[in-house]
Amino acid sequence: MHVYIQAASPWLNEPLKGFIREHVPESTFYDNFADFPRDARTVFQICDGWELNRNFAATNSAEKALINAYPNSDALARKNYLSRAVEFWTAKRPGSILKTHSPLTVCLSLDYAEYVDEALMAADDLTLFHSLQENENKAPAEREWWILKPALVDCGAGIRLFSTLEELASHLELAENEVEDEDDEDEIEEGLAEKDAGKDFSPNLSFPGLNTLDGLVTAVGGMKLDAKGLGNGQLTKKQPYVFKEGGRIPSSEMREFVAQRYITAIAPLEKRKWHVRAYVLSIGRLKVYVFREMLALLALEDYEPPWLNPSLKSSLTNTGLQDEEDILAKESMREFWAAPDDLLPGGESWKERVFDQICEISSEIFRAAAHTMADKFTTVDRCYELFGVDFLVDMDGTAWLLEVNETPAFYQQSIAGPIALRLMESVILVALEHMGLVDSGEEKNADVRKRMIEVLDETNTLAKSNITEILPEE
Structure with a gap:
């Protein structure tokens, strides 16, 4: 059996190898996946999750194989x-x-705080909407409390407690960014005008409003792709969400949430x-x-x-x-x-x-x-x-x-x-x-x-x- 072990918690790697050797002593272990044989008949893998594409490929080609993640x-x-x-x-x-x-859990699509009431009305279940309305006239100790959780973010990030519509809105991002978007559009128009005038203009994927390949091609016309990036520009990695303690959630970028009845x-x-x-x-x-x-x-x-x-x-x-x-x-x-x-x-x-x-x-x-x-x-x-x-x-x-x-x-x-x-x-x-x-x-x-x-x-x-x-x- 050919074995590749790269656990998400690295301190487990050596104990895992020991457990495998105990049952299948003739196992061959590889620390570098580049050395892993592509024609292995029996394959066992524990991966950290970031390189699953290549690891699934090894699983496909084997007669007998097992890998520690489902496709979805x-x-x-x-x-x-x-x-x-x-x-x-x-x-x-x-x-x-x-x-x-x-x-009881209600799925919500939330963006800006100013539109939270519309989001509640658009939910498939109106239980949360009615609960928050009823809570308005109750003392805090008598209210039904809820916990807001981002649908995908883990490690407890972005979780908030609330019992009223105002409290829920206070946790969400304000629509101030829309003004910034208008400024971005002005910058794009100025940049395109410079291009038409023959001035030096080298937009890339980090240029405001051009964060997609289609947008970039539309702006600059023909272009060449190279191994380093797109033309003179470089591919930019999306920045992770930033959750400040007690601050507003970057809800306009996340959108999908659940509100769960708080016990x-x-x-x-x-x-x-x-x-x-x-x-x-x-x-x-x-x-x-x-x-x-x-x-x-x-x-x-x-x-x-x-x-x-x-x-x-x-x-x-x-x-x-x-x-x-x-x-x-x-x-x-x-x-x-x-x-x-x-x-x-x-x-x-x-x-x-x-x-x-x-x-x-x-x-x-x-x-x-x-x-x-x-x-x-x-x-x-x-x-x-x-x-x-x-x-x-x-x-x-x-x-x-x-x-x-x-x-x-x-x-x-x-x-x-x-x-x-x-x-x-x-x-x-x-x-x-x-x-x-x-x-x-x-x-x-x-x-x-x-x-x-x-x-x-x-x-x-x-x-x-x-x-x-x-x-x-x-």
């Missing part, structure tokens, strides 16, 4: 698509657990809000496993409801918003099963009940995505993917599905490191079993295997796929 998993990873999958699935299955364990009735862990990070493995077409060991991720500050403390450091449990020093000093990552037995009603059994809910919800959401959004959750037998699925647990012990994360981050420090190693050891075992390289009944693997709880097997239920290979983009 947007139905799970994009918050607006995840909401649609729940909506589509529960529309005909009102008894589904997703109906009662997924917070305030929670049981704080050592006075801090927390959520469960579960690791869910999806493999082939389609089996789903939940790793029994889970993390409890804590907010940085003591919890207070948003009407008393609107600080995101109190309300958000995403570790992406915390510095590594804070995570360690405040012990923001805990082992779920070590949580106090008396935190929720039922004694120590509340943790088992939460885990059972997480298994059932995970099974149902992957099933829903595969059956209702096959174009956005493209399951292929030669692919597998590990997701970090987040759940909030309320005062009643109900687990609520918050979001699904592709390529979850793995920390080496504290208790997160050993859990990550045990997780990847189980992932490798299940993956090699799927390839037929390891006997699933081997007794020596029993302890590693039982950490993974199989919650779904749609192998004989999904319609036959007509995908024969994954073509890389040119």
Whole structure:
């Protein structure tokens, strides 16, 4: 077996190689993909996600292969698509657990703050619009609160809390940029006039208004392409969104958001809000496993409801918003099963009940995505993917599905490191079993295997796929 390991968390590379050697000792490892043989018959890959095109090509040519990413998993990873999958699935299955364990979510297309009321009226669901109207005449503690999330941006960026139309608008970008656009048009006209007058004029893709190839060709007429760029100009990389703490979201560039009903009735862990990070493995077409060991991720500050403390450091449990020093000093990552037995009603059994809910919800959401959004959750037998699925647990012990994360981050420090190693050891075992390289009944693997709880097997239920290979983009 020819193996290429380039994990998103580099500290896992060597342990992953060790887990593979334990089961397939004759494996050959390559640190440089340029050396990877194009005629390899058996291929196993773990990639960081940025070079998937070339890695998919190696998977196509092999007789037996497995790679750690599906061609498309947007139905799970994009918050607006995840909401649609729940909506589509529960529309005909009102008894589904997703109906009662997924917070009400409204998909929004937002740009400027001045037009937020039009955006609410244009949404498919007017629940949010009516809720904000009713909140106007209520005291903050009596309102229904909402949380705004960009559909695709991760690490907690761009998340805001609100309860009124005015509060929502205050989080969005103002339309001042439209004035700048008018100035840009004047600059373009001046530049074209200079060109007609025979003056030196060398626009490129960074020139205002010419950020597309069509616009540039229209402006300058004939041109030559070279390896370095377009004519005298250079291709410019789109700048990432800039989220300032407490500032306005660059909504005119993002557009797609979800507003989710904010759950305030929670049981704080050592006075801090927390959520469960579960690791869910999806493999082939389609089996789903939940790793029994889970993390409890804590907010940085003591919890207070948003009407008393609107600080995101109190309300958000995403570790992406915390510095590594804070995570360690405040012990923001805990082992779920070590949580106090008396935190929720039922004694120590509340943790088992939460885990059972997480298994059932995970099974149902992957099933829903595969059956209702096959174009956005493209399951292929030669692919597998590990997701970090987040759940909030309320005062009643109900687990609520918050979001699904592709390529979850793995920390080496504290208790997160050993859990990550045990997780990847189980992932490798299940993956090699799927390839037929390891006997699933081997007794020596029993302890590693039982950490993974199989919650779904749609192998004989999904319609036959007509995908024969994954073509890389040119």
